[in-house]
Amino acid sequence: MSSFFDGLYSGRVADLRPSPIREMLHLVRRPGVISFAGGMPDPEAFPVDLFYEAAGILKSQGKDVLQYGTTEGYGPLKDFLIHWTAPRMGRKLEHDEMLITAGSSQVSDLLCWALIDQDDLILIEEPSFLGVFLNMHNHGAKFLTVPCDDEGMMVDLIPEKVERAQKEGKKVKLCYTIANFHNPLGTTLSLERRKKLIEYAHRYGFAIMEDDPYGYVRFEGEHLPTLFSLDDRGVVVYAGSFSKILAPGTRVGWCCGSREIIRKMAIFKQGVDVCTSLVAQALVYEYCRLGHLDSFLPKIIEHYKKKRDAMEDAMREHLPLDLVHWVKPEGGYFYWVKMKGINSDELFKRAVDNQVAFVPGKAFYPNRDGGENELRLCYTFASPEQTQEGMKRLGEAMKGMAG
Numbered sequence: 001m002s003s004f005f006d007g008l009y010s011g012r013v014a015d016l017r018p019s020p021i022r023e024m025l026h027l028v029r030r031p032g033v034i035s036f037a038g039g040m041p042d043p044e045a046f047p048v049d050l051f052y053e054a055a056g057i058l059k060s061q062g063k064d065v066l067q068y069g070t071t072e073g074y075g076p077l078k079d080f081l082i083h084w085t086a087p088r089m090g091r092k093l094e095h096d097e098m099l100i101t102a103g104s105s106q107v108s109d110l111l112c113w114a115l116i117d118q119d120d121l122i123l124i125e126e127p128s129f130l131g132v133f134l135n136m137h138n139h140g141a142k143f144l145t146v147p148c149d150d151e152g153m154m155v156d157l158i159p160e161k162v163e164r165a166q167k168e169g170k171k172v173k174l175c176y177t178i179a180n181f182h183n184p185l186g187t188t189l190s191l192e193r194r195k196k197l198i199e200y201a202h203r204y205g206f207a208i209m210e211d212d213p214y215g216y217v218r219f220e221g222e223h224l225p226t227l228f229s230l231d232d233r234g235v236v237v238y239a240g241s242f243s244k245i246l247a248p249g250t251r252v253g254w255c256c257g258s259r260e261i262i263r264k265m266a267i268f269k270q271g272v273d274v275c276t277s278l279v280a281q282a283l284v285y286e287y288c289r290l291g292h293l294d295s296f297l298p299k300i301i302e303h304y305k306k307k308r309d310a311m312e313d314a315m316r317e318h319l320p321l322d323l324v325h326w327v328k329p330e331g332g333y334f335y336w337v338k339m340k341g342i343n344s345d346e347l348f349k350r351a352v353d354n355q356v357a358f359v360p361g362k363a364f365y366p367n368r369d370g371g372e373n374e375l376r377l378c379y380t381f382a383s384p385e386q387t388q389e390g391m392k393r394l395g396e397a398m399k400g401m402a403g
């Protein structure tokens, strides 16, 4: 059916890709379905009362925080973050090396505005987080995908891929990576690979976006150095977020990078949304100032560690172990399951009939090529009891397909 807008759309609309997960969520929200699908935090892990306490700032600072804010971000929140992030950034940043954003999703958007022309190439883990790569696609980017193993991105494959692309006259502008507790893989990039990735970025002249919304949600083991802290030439833009360490409804995130790139991103942000809601930034700041970020974060970590353990136990008990492979994540939200001879789209249909849901692997492949025998499970949302029952149902569906 034709509509008034048909003659008005931009060229980009012809190739617009909606999120298959958002479309699928209707199916899995049916009563009785145990969902391991959406990557949402557990509302039980939201610090509702502590956040409400922070609302006092709306009275004490109301005349300031109800005003337009600067695009670069609310000064007191930046002061806090500069101090709080210093151990992982390797140093205390200057104010003009940080930009407050509407979640970390906005970081990739602004970076695309600043770096990406039609058909420019972005190196990206395969599979990866579709929320970001669909937006990159909408900016006109093409993907140079890098396969992953149990340690994450196989960075040794980068030189050959980049050299071939450069010989063909293509521009490789950016590498997008989720080095900690990858979405969807659950893997963490080893230190050796981190160092190599930085070396390749220097050698071939591409920038890196280090997307790290899960980095602080580590259940065990030591934090690995951020790519940002390993780089001495300013090629890394680090993206952080309050979505997983406080609550996604805040829509407050941040990024760190060289003055030059932060300035360009801030200029694009002026046109996109003027500034991140100053009310939201002030509430988040007050929550942090009162000490609640530091006191409540260990509770969030403990909460999700229990859920990760419940899923690990349930998988071992109920899945056909000769047909599946996974890596136990040391943090974050996700398991990625590779299956032998089981198609994940087919399995999804059977699983939904069995009242359990997951996301089939194909959705996470940036070039829509792969993932047929893979699936993502999110352990943060279901209770440990639901996880037991859900995994039993999933195991039955898998065994039914295996013959």
Ligand SMILES: Cc1ncc(COP(=O)(O)O)c(C=O)c1O
Pocket (backbone or CB within 6 Å): 039, 102, 103, 104, 105, 106, 129, 131, 132, 178, 183, 211, 213, 240, 241, 242, 243, 248, 252, 253
């Ligand atoms: C890898 C990754 N990046 C970014 C985001 C979005 O974060 P935010 O809520 O800060 O925009 C998510 C959320 O699921 C994610 O998994």
